[in-house]
Amino acid sequence: MSVLIFIDTAEGHVKKVSHEVLSYGAKVAEQLGTTAEAIVLGAVSDDLASLGKYGVKKIHHVANDTLNNLDAQVYTKVIAQVAAACNAKLIIFSNNLNGKAIAPRLSVRMKAGLVAGAVALPDTSNGFVVRKNVFSGKAFANIAVSTDIKIIALNPNAFQVITGEGIAEVVPFSASVDAPKVKVTAVNKTSGEIVLTEAEIVVSAGRGLKGPENWGMVEELAKTLHAATACSRPVADAHWRPHNEHVGQTGYAIAPNLYIAIGISGAIQHLAGVNRSKVIVVINKDPEAPFFKAADYGIVGDAFEVIPKFTEAIRKLKGVA
Amino acid sequence: MKILVCISKTPDTTAKIAFTDNNTKFDVNGVQWIINPYDEWYALVKAIELKEADASTTIHLVTVGTADAEPIIRKALALGGDEAIRVNADSHDSFYIASQIAEVAKQGGYDLVLTGKETIDYNGSSIGGMVAELLDLPYISLATKFELVGGNATITREIEGGEEVNEVALPAVVSAQKGMAEARIPNMRGIMAARTKPLKVTEPSAADPMTTVTGFGLPPAKAGVKLVAADNVEELVRLLHEEAKAI
Ligand SMILES: Cc1cc2nc3c(=O)[nH]c(=O)nc-3n(C[C@H](O)[C@H](O)[C@H](O)COP(=O)(O)OP(=O)(O)OC[C@H]3O[C@@H](n4cnc5c(N)ncnc54)[C@H](O)[C@@H]3O)c2cc1C
Ligand SMILES: Nc1ncnc2c1ncn2[C@@H]1O[C@H](COP(=O)(O)O)[C@@H](O)[C@H]1O
Numbered sequence: 001m002s003v004l005i006f007i008d009t010a011e012g013h014v015k016k017v018s019h020e021v022l023s024y025g026a027k028v029a030e031q032l033g034t035t036a037e038a039i040v041l042g043a044v045s046d047d048l049a050s051l052g053k054y055g056v057k058k059i060h061h062v063a064n065d066t067l068n069n070l071d072a073q074v075y076t077k078v079i080a081q082v083a084a085a086c087n088a089k090l091i092i093f094s095n096n097l098n099g100k101a102i103a104p105r106l107s108v109r110m111k112a113g114l115v116a117g118a119v120a121l122p123d124t125s126n127g128f129v130v131r132k133n134v135f136s137g138k139a140f141a142n143i144a145v146s147t148d149i150k151i152i153a154l155n156p157n158a159f160q161v162i163t164g165e166g167i168a169e170v171v172p173f174s175a176s177v178d179a180p181k182v183k184v185t186a187v188n189k190t191s192g193e194i195v196l197t198e199a200e201i202v203v204s205a206g207r208g209l210k211g212p213e214n215w216g217m218v219e220e221l222a223k224t225l226h227a228a229t230a231c232s233r234p235v236a237d238a239h240w241r242p243h244n245e246h247v248g249q250t251g252y253a254i255a256p257n258l259y260i261a262i263g264i265s266g267a268i269q270h271l272a273g274v275n276r277s278k279v280i281v282v283i284n285k286d287p288e289a290p291f292f293k294a295a296d297y298g299i300v301g302d303a304f305e306v307i308p309k310f311t312e313a314i315r316k317l318k319g320v321a
Numbered sequence: 322m323k324i325l326v327c328i329s330k331t332p333d334t335t336a337k338i339a340f341t342d343n344n345t346k347f348d349v350n351g352v353q354w355i356i357n358p359y360d361e362w363y364a365l366v367k368a369i370e371l372k373e374a375d376a377s378t379t380i381h382l383v384t385v386g387t388a389d390a391e392p393i394i395r396k397a398l399a400l401g402g403d404e405a406i407r408v409n410a411d412s413h414d415s416f417y418i419a420s421q422i423a424e425v426a427k428q429g430g431y432d433l434v435l436t437g438k439e440t441i442d443y444n445g446s447s448i449g450g451m452v453a454e455l456l457d458l459p460y461i462s463l464a465t466k467f468e469l470v471g472g473n474a475t476i477t478r479e480i481e482g483g484e485e486v487n488e489v490a491l492p493a494v495v496s497a498q499k500g501m502a503e504a505r506i507p508n509m510r511g512i513m514a515a516r517t518k519p520l521k522v523t524e525p526s527a528a529d530p531m532t533t534v535t536g537f538g539l540p541p542a543k544a545g546v547k548l549v550a551a552d553n554v555e556e557l558v559r560l561l562h563e564e565a566k567a568i
Contacts, residue, residue, distance in 0.1 A: 104450030301551025
């Protein structure tokens with residue numbers, strides 16, 4: 001018996017969320033008195049053995065080039081083979097974009113109950129119960145899984161990475177791999193920028209900024225903080241900012257360590273996408289803005305005056321003139 | 322082309338979230354129900370656009386739910402769609418719901434099954450993938466664009482920090498999100514037509530749920546906001562650094 005953790009990669013590199021699921025999986029394995037193993041698919045250029053520092057003992061590597069791109073159907077069959085070979089009773093994914101594509105399929109294939117969007121370690125004191133976010137982060141539900149094999153898809157940023165000592169044993173696994181039906185014809189990356197859904201700090205602005213010409217200072221603040229930029233929905237709808245910055249109920253749901261909201265009123269649909277952030281700072285000229293109720297720190301003031309001072313103060317803190 | 326669009330009913334985005342029966346049930350008191358935004362704005366409208374481009378397209382809607390889902394499915398029919406199927410069941414288990422949808426899909430022989438990105442109440446983002454596996458079809462998740470080129474679809478899906486263009490032969494299952502289409506409002510003609518469009522009710526097929534909800538809870542309330550004067554931004558930076566340890 002084992003806990004099997006899916007290591008998600010992009011262009012041969014292990015994604016940051018994989019460190020979270022490895023730490024989480026190792027912790028659950030410890031709780032269940034079993035070992036944590038992992039699976040990685042396709043060509044990988046990072047050093048896999050060093051991932052042992054997150055508590056994983058063994059990594060099954062299916063280094064078949066067909067698996068360099070995601071085809072959820074093909075991936076599912078390969079993961080099922082590895083899971084059967086190592087007698088996995090629990091399989092762990094990140095509830096990130098690829099996790100959402102694969103975990104539900106695997107759940108059907110392995111008749112394994114899935115908890116998608118888990119935010120805590122399972123409670124195994126009485127059955128197997130996992131807490132997940134529901135109502136777009138406005139509440140949580142406890143989900144009991146009744147199948148023999150179980151799958152958890154852990155929300156990004158919901159579990160602290162635990163780093164220890166250790167080297168994982170990396171073993172090649174030769175799986176039978178179907179020909180993919182999905183052909184990847186192009187990959188377009190928003191170059192060089194910090195990925196919004198993975199960012200530790202996010203600087204977000206709304207209609208209070210008045211127009212796209214005023215975003216320079218927002219970007220400057222973000223750059224100083226090494227943060228990603230985001231925006232409210234009307235801002236994306238008006239094409240002041242690209243759609244991939246829109247956060248909220250109908251945009252991205254994010255959970256950074258720090259979310260700075262400037263000139264955003266804090267409508268419930270906006271909060272639904274950001275209320276899992278650890279620390280929220282609100283800058284708004286209206287003291288009655290609903291966002292202040294969800295904030296940890298706030299400044300009632302004019303964005304155009306506060307932002308440059310904010311950037312300046314951070315530069316000072318970081319010792320850059 | 323035959324398209325099946327999966328429609329779910331969710332509480333309005335501004336609904337008050339509360340629980341009853343010792344925190345085991347969602348409090349539906351005073352809740353307004355809507356079509357799940359992703360299903361309506363993106364999956365359904367995309368299907369309608371495909372029909373507008375090719376009039377021989379038929380659109381069927383499916384919902385797994387009790388009779389109180391009918392106003393929702395009528396509203397979806399008012400936006401577009403030729404007929405609807407309601408599988409008469411009440412479940413929150415994704416596998417159970419997916420099994421019902423897969424059964425409907427098998428009967429209908431669809432070229433394309435569209436779901437929304439996720440339900441805004443349950444947030445599973447799971448039904449599409451499960452349906453695809455049950456039907457042994459390719460699944461493109463979280464699609465932002467969809468184009469037909471002959472019997473093939475060119476689909477753009479979101480990846481971390483960008484997007485990926487996929488090509489796949491139909492039939493396939495696709496989950497839709499922002500970018501796929503622009504939200505529409507039903508017009509009077511659509512509303513009138515929806516009254517007479519067929520809405521078939523079927524009984525569920527056998528499927529064993531894999532999960533149950535044992536209870537709900539609300540996240541701990543915030544301690545309250547700490548306000549800093551606008552002319553003292555250094556103090557905010559100090560607090561973020563020393564107290565919150567966030568920068
Ligand atoms: C079904 C549905 C889904 C939705 N999904 C989303 C979603 O995913 N994401 C989302 O963001 N919205 C969403 N919305 C829209 C949401 O309800 C709000 O309309 C939206 O979030 C408001 O954006 P805003 O705060 O930028 O603009 P506004 O509400 O116009 O607020 C602007 C704020 O800026 C402040 N301000 C103005 N000038 C200044 C200044 N000089 N300095 C400082 N502050 C200033 C004002 O006091 C105000 O609080 C959705 C709505 C619906 C119905
Ligand atoms: N009860 C249901 N009936 C029909 N379709 C549903 C139902 N529940 C979910 N779906 C579809 O599956 C998508 C994903 O739902 P979920 O996996 O619950 O987040 C939704 O956007 C709908 O398109």
